[in-house]
Amino acid sequence: MSEQLPPASRATIKDVAREAGVSVTTVSHALNGKGTASEATRQRVLAVADRLAYRAHPMARGLRRGRTGVLGLDMRPLDAIGSYIPEGVDYFVRFAGAAAVTALDHGLGLMLVPDLTRPDIPQSAHGVDGYVIGDPTRDDPVLTRLLDAAVPVVTVGRDPGRPEFTDWVGPDDTHETERVLELLRSRGARRVAFLAGTDDNAWNVDAERAYRAWARRHRAPARVLHVPESAGEDGGRDAARRLLGGKRQRPDAIYCQTGRHAAGVLAEARRLGVAVPGDLLLAAGSDAQQTRLAIPAITALDLAPEASGKAAVELLIARLNGETAAGPVVLPAYLHIRVSTGES
C-alpha cells in the first residue's frame, strides 16, 4: 500500500516535516532562518519544501504573526463621487497603480477598500495591516475610526481639521496654487476667477485660501465658484456660462481645480465665441486626459500621483515597522505649461 497519492490540496508544513523526518518547529525555523538547526538539516528541509512546492498558508501565518501582508487603500473622493470609475480622471488610477507596485516591491499586497464607516463592507477590508486614505475630508470619519482603533494609517493630503496629524504625503497646495496664479499673471491676466470643487479636503481648502490671499496681495478681484467634482465637464460648462455670459465684467483668466471642469469651461468658451488663449487664459489644478488632449491643450498642475502613491506606501510601511519616520512628506508638483495660457 504505497502512499504515492499526491495530495489534492496544497502541501502544509506538516507534510514537509514528515517528508524531511523532522518536526514542524524545525521546518518553520529552517524556512524563516530563525532557530539553531544544523546546516545539514536546514538544507534537507529546504530541499523537501522546494520539492513539494510548499508555501506557508498566508492566513495561518497572518493569524499567528498578527500581520496579513496586505495594505488597504481608500480614496475618499471616490467614496464621495459614488463611482469608482470617473471618466477620464487618471489621478486615482495613477496613484493606485503606483501604490500597488510599491507595495509589491515590498512584498505586500494592496487592496482597494470602500468607505469603512459604511455598515456592510467586506470582512477582508478589516484584515489589512494598515491603510492609505486618499484626500481625507475635514475631520474625516474614516480617519477618526482608524486612529481611535490605533490602526496604522497614512493620508494623502492633510486632514484640514486635524493639524496635529502629520503622517501625510502630498504636494504643497498653497505654494503650487500660487505658482499657477503667478504664471497667469505673468501672461497678462488681471482678473482671474477660481473654480473650486466642493469636497472639503485640503486640496480645495488650501487652494482657495491661497487664491484669496494672492488676489488680496495683488489688489485683484477675487471671484470663486464652487462646482461639485462629480459634475465633471457639465459642471465646468455651467460655470463658464455664468462667468462669461453674465453682466459682470468678464474674467480674463479662469483657474479650475479639476481637469474636467477646465475642459467644460473650454468647450463652453468656444461655444460662446470666447477665444482661448486669445480672450481668456485657462489653467487647471490637476492634470487629466481632458487637459492633455483638449484643443487647445490646457495648462495644468501635474500633482505627481505616482510619486505620492509611492511615498504614501513607503511611509505606511515605515510606520508598520515601528520607525518614527518624519512627519509630512511634501512632494513637488510639475506645471505643464500648454497652449491655453498663451505665449510668454
Add this chain to the structure above:
Amino acid sequence: MSEQLPPASRATIKDVAREAGVSVTTVSHALNGKGTASEATRQRVLAVADRLAYRAHPMARGLRRGRTGVLGLDMRPLDAIGSYIPEGVDYFVRFAGAAAVTALDHGLGLMLVPDLTRPDIPQSAHGVDGYVIGDPTRDDPVLTRLLDAAVPVVTVGRDPGRPEFTDWVGPDDTHETERVLELLRSRGARRVAFLAGTDDNAWNVDAERAYRAWARRHRAPARVLHVPESAGEDGGRDAARRLLGGKRQRPDAIYCQTGRHAAGVLAEARRLGVAVPGDLLLAAGSDAQQTRLAIPAITALDLAPEASGKAAVELLIARLNGETAAGPVVLPAYLHIRVSTGES
C-alpha cells in the same frame, strides 16, 4: 481590583462570550445564524457584540473556513507592458473598477496581483480565493499554473491555445470585428488596412482572422501591420507613414485595434495632408480617451469593460460557490460611430 481596563486591541469572540455569559460556540452560532440558540440568548449576544464593536478576525475566520474573502486580479497585458499605468488607456481602469465594485457588492475584496510566475511575489497574492486573469496569452503560463493547482480562475477573453477552457467572459471578437468592417464598407471603403497589436491573445488573434476572412469574402486586398501595444501613438504614426506614404496603393480605410494606435494614425494622416474622413476612413477596435477626444473623433468599439469586469467577478463567485455556471459569457460591444468614418 476591578477589571475595568479596556483592552487595547480589538475584542475577540472570547470577550463577547464572557461578557454575555455564554460559550464561544453560542456566540459564533448567534452571530452566524447557525445553531439552535434561543431567541433570548441570541439577542443578548448580538447586543453585547454590538456594544463591544466586535468583528470576527478575518484571518481566523479565513483559516477556519478555508476562504479569505479576497479575489485576485491579474491583467496580463499590463504584465507584458511592464507598466501598470499606461497613458490614456482606460480599458483596464474601467475593468478593474467595475470588478472591485462588484466584488464589494458581494462582500469580497479585490486585490491587484502581479504575474504569478515571477519568483518574488508577495505571500498575500497566494492567499486569495480565486483569480480573474485579463486577456491571457496563448497557453498562458499563469493560467497553466493556476489550473494545475486547481485554483478557481476565470479569464477575460479566451486563451487562444486552450479551446477546452470555457470559463471566460468577453465580447465575440470575430463578430464585432466584422461589424466595424461592414460599417467601413458601407461608407465606401474598398481597401481596408488592419493594424493589430502584438500580444498573442484572443482579442488580436480573432480580430485578425476575422479581418482576413472578411477580405477574402469580399475579394478585397488584405494588408496587416503588427504594432506593439506598448508603442502607443508613436507606433500608430510609424504605421501610418508606411501605409500612406509608401509606393503601394493607399488604403482608403484603416482599422486599428487600439485607440492609441488610431490616434497616432490620425495625427500622421493630418501631417501628410490626408483628410479624415475625406480621403481616409478610420476606426478603432477599442475605445479610449484618444478616440473620444481626438478631432475628428474616431469611431471605435466600446468593449464594455464595466460589463466584463462585473461578469468576470460574478462568474468567478459562481465557481467558488460550486455552481456549474454556464461556459463562456459573451457580452455585446457597443460601436460608437463618430466623425472619422464619415457620413452615412
Add this chain to the structure above:
DNA sequence: GCCACAACACAAAACGTTTTGGAAGGGGAC
C-alpha cells in the same frame, strides 16, 4: 414514574502557522 424527544447550551477539535520553553545527547573541565 418512566421514557422519548425537543430545545438549548457547551467543550473540544480543527484550521496551519510561529514561538516558547524545554529536553536529549555529547563533550570538555574539574
Add this chain to the structure above:
DNA sequence: GTCCCCTTCCAAAACGTTTTGTGTTGTGGC
C-alpha cells in the same frame, strides 16, 4: 565520576475563529 554547557532538536501553546459531537434540561405522553 560529576557537573556544566553547548548544540540540536522538539512538544505544546498560542493566534481567533467555526464546526462537530455531546451533554443537560424540561416537557409531554403513556
